[in-house]
Amino acid sequence: FTPKYGDAKYKINTGSDVTAKSTSTTYVRGGYSKTSHTLFFSDTVFHASSPYKNAGAYGTKYTTLAKILDACESEKKCIGFNYDGSKFQKTTSVKKTAAVGYVAYKKLEEEVEARGGPGTQRRKLEEEVERRGGNKRGRR
Numbered sequence: 001f002t003p004k005y006g007d008a009k010y011k012i013n014t015g016s017d018v019t020a021k022s023t024s025t026t027y028v029r030g031g032y033s034k035t036s037h038t039l040f041f042s043d044t045v046f047h048a049s050s051p052y053k054n055a056g057a058y059g060t061k062y063t064t065l066a067k068i069l070d071a072c073e074s075e076k077k078c079i080g081f082n083y084d085g086s087k088f089q090k091t092t093s094v095k096k097t098a099a100v101g102y103v104a105y106k107k108l109e110e111e112v113e114a115r116g117g118p119g120t121q122r123r124k125l126e127e128e129v130e131r132r133g134g135n136k137r138g139r140r
Contacts, residue, residue, distance in 0.1 A: 034049065034050070036048060036049040045107075046108065047106045047108055048103050048104065050103040050104070051099055052096040052098060052104040053096065053098075053104055054080045054081070054093055054096060054104045055091065055096075056091045056092035056093035057082055057091050058092060060090075061089050062087065062089070063086075063087060064088075065088065068081050068088035068090070079093070079094055079106070080094050080104065080105050082105070083103040094106040
């Protein structure tokens with residue numbers, strides 16, 4: 001069997017970028033795998049999943065993860081953000097839709113205390129030191 005190129009019905013593409021068009025259907029050999037991970041930043045936990053996009057994107061687009069984490073953590077309205085492969089943008093909704101090339105981050109503030117996130121452990125240690133009479137360096 002020899003494939004025919006240029007047939008109006010099928011086309012073989014190379015590369016890894018997939019774009020959506022309403023006039024055609026794209027099939028990806030091997031498919032896309034769904035991934036997720038957890039990101040701890042200060043006292044905030046973010047759950048990331050791809051290939052998904054949160055609804056309700058708004059505001060400035062950021063170029064670094066550090067900048068979007070600072071911006072989203074300090075703003076009550078921000079309950080997540082999207083990453084499109086080059087820029088990050090805050091979101092007001094965590095309603096996810098499938099979107100190739102995107103990563104959806106959801107803020108999980110309420111889980112930080114329960115999971116004992118990094119900031120929580122530091123506060124507990126400081127409270128314990130204070131309860132015992134302050135920081136007594138040099139004593140073991």
